[in-house]
Amino acid sequence: MSEAKTTAPTLAEKVEKATHQNTYLCYQCKRCSAGCPMAEHFDKLPNEVMLAIQNDDNSIMNSKTVWLCASCQTCNTRCPQSLDIPGILDYFRQETINSASVPETARFFKTFMRNARFFGRVYEAGLMGELNLREGKPLRDIGMGLNMIRRGKIRLTPDFARAPKTVSPQRPSSKAIAYYPGCSLHSTGKAFDLSFRGVVGELGGELKEIPGWVCCGTTPSHGVDAVAAVALPLKNLAIAEKMGVGKVVAPCAACFSRFQAALHHYRSDAPLSEKVDSALNENYRDAVSVENALDWLSTVDSDSIVKRVKRPLKGLKVACYYGCLLTRPPSVTGADDAENPTQMERIVRLLGGEPVDFGRKTDCCGGSLAVSHVQIAKGLTAKILIDAKRHGADIIAVACPLCQVNLDERQPEMSTSLDFTIPVLYITQLMALAFGLPRETQALEQSAINADL
Template sequence: MGYYPGCSLHGLAKEFDHSARAVLKTLDLQPVAPQGWICCGSSPAHRVDHRQSIQMPLESLVLYEQEGLKEVTLPCAMCFNRFRAAARELRLDPELKQDLDQELGFEYQDSVAISSLLDFVVDRVGLESISDKVQKPLKGLKVVCYYGCLLTRPPEVTGSVEPEYPMTMDRLMKTLGATVIDWDRKVACCGASLSLTKTELVFEMSGNILENAQARGADAVVVACPMCHINLDGRQTQMDIQHIPVLYFTQLMALAFGMPDDAALKYNMIDPRPLLKERGLL
C-alpha cells in the first residue's frame, strides 16, 4: 500500500508516523513511500499559487503511480485534503492537466485512489479485523473524537458522506474499547496555521474545543491531523485551562494492540501517561 508521510510526520508529529507504521505492520500491511516525494503544499500553496498547489501533490502522485500502487493513504488530514483537491482539479481542468503532464514528462492516469489513514483502516482493513488485534481494550477511557476542518470537508473534495458530524473515528475508538462521548466541537476549526500569525485567536479557538471536551466529561481528545495536534496539544500549556491529553488515533490503536512503546507517548506535550496508568492501560 502507498503511504505518504508528509513533512509533519518527520518532525513535530513523529509519534503519529511511528505509531501509524507500527499499527499497519500489526495489521499485516507494508507502507510504501517512494523516494522523492515532496511537500503537498499545505495551506500556504493554494493561497499563493493555484497552479503550484496542484503541481506539488501531483509530483508525488506520479511517483506512486509509477510504482504501480493502486492506493495511497495519508495520515495527515491536510495532506489528504490537498491530494484530493489536486486530483479533483485535474479532472475538472483538462488543459491544466495536459500542461502539467508535459512539464513533468509523464501522463498522469489518475489510477491511484487517495484515502486518509483513518478511512483506510476503518473502511479497507475493517473494524472486525481491528477488533481481532485488540489485546488491551481501552476500558474506562472516555474520549471525544476531533476531526477538524480538512478530514471531511468540503465533501466534494474529501468524498465524506457525513461531513458535518462524522463518526468514523468514533466507531474505531468504540472498537478499541474506549467510551466515546458526543460533543459539540468535533468539526470546529482549531485555528490551523493562524497559530503563527494570530496566536491569540488560536488560543481562543483551540481553548474552546478543549474546554468543551472537558465539559462533556472526556479524559482525552483523539485527533487525526498534525496541525490540529500542534494547536490542541502543543499550545495547551500557553492556555489558561485545565490540561487534557490529546492523542493521535494511531497511538490509541497501538496501545490497544498491546504495543505501548510503539504508541510513542513520550512525544506528547501534555503527557497522557499518568492518565493511562490511572486507568490501568499502562
C-alpha cells in the first residue's frame, strides 16, 4: 500500500495563507516597479519579488527590499490585479524580524513597539534616545532634536496612557465627534492639533478627545505583529463606541491609514478577526467609522468657510502636498481620486489663495524611513520641495504631521541640495490665519522655516 505523500507548502501557498493574496495573478506588467519611489535602493523590484514567490525562491526573504519598502502604497494602488505588495512584504518582515536583511529598520520597528506598549503612547524623546544608544550614535540628530524641544515640538516627559475601565457616554442630543489626536498631534504635530481644534470650533463643530486613547501602532506594527496592527486601532474604536459616537476623526495621515487598514482586515479576514477579538477582550461591535481632517473639512460648505475669512491669503501661491497615506490605497482609504486629490486646493481658493499645479503632490517623502535611513528620506523630500518651488509655490500646505516634520525640519540640513527654503504649514494653520484666530491657534512659531505671514 502506498503511503500518502505530504509536501511542504510552497512560498506562494504560505504567502496566500497569511495575506490572502494569490501571487500567481501577477503577470509581470511592472506597473508596481515603475511607480515605486524606492526602486533605486532595492535589490529586487516589486515585480521581481512577485516572480520570486511564483518560482518558490525563498531567498527573497533575505532581500533588502523587504525592509526598505517605505509602505507608500503606490504599487498596490496601481496594480491592475489589485495585489497588496506591501502587505506581502509585511508578511516577510514578520517572518524575518529577528534576522532582518536591513537591521536598522527592524531595530526601529521593535524599539517603537516596545516604547508604545510600555507608555501606551509613543514617547519620542525616549524612543530616539534608546535608538541612538543601541546604534552607538548618541548625538544623532541632536541639533534638530534640541530645536524641536525649544519650539515645544518634542516633549521631555512621557504621556502614560491606558484604556479606561468606564467611559461616560455622550448626551443623545450631542453632535460631538470623537477625536483621536494620536501620538504625533500631542508632540511633533502640536501645531496641527491646535489649529485643527481651533478651526473646527470656529466652524461650529465639537471634538471630544477619546479618553485614554493609545498608540495606533502606525507603520511599525504591521511589520512586526499582524494581530497588534489591527487590535491597537480597534482598542481606540472600542472606547469611542462606549462614548456613543458614530464617527472618529483622526487627522494624522498615518493614524487614519492604520485605522482604515485595521477595519479593512478585521472585516475581510475572519481568522484574523477572531484573534483580534480575543486580544481586545472587549465587546467590540464595529459601529464607528473613521475620517481624516480633510474628510471632515470637505463636509463644510463653501459659504461657511468664505464668510469667516477676515485676512484673505491674497497672492499666496500654495503647493498642496498630500503624501501617501491620506489617499492610498483607495480600496482601504475610500479616497475618490487617490492620485490627484483636490480637497486642500478647494480650501486654499476659498481662503483667497492660489493653489499651484504640483506633480509630486502624492509622492512619498520617505517619512517611514526618516529615522532609520535619513539620507534616503532626504533624497525623496528634496524632490518634493524642488518641484513645489519650481511651480512657483511660496508655501507648502500639508495635512500629515509626519510629512510636515520631514519636509520642514530637515530643510536646514539640506543646504547642499537646496538653494532655497520654503515654509511648510498645515492647511488648518492657513485657515486659522485667514480666519484671524489667535496666534496660539495659528501656532506658526512651531515650524523650523519661518512662514513670515
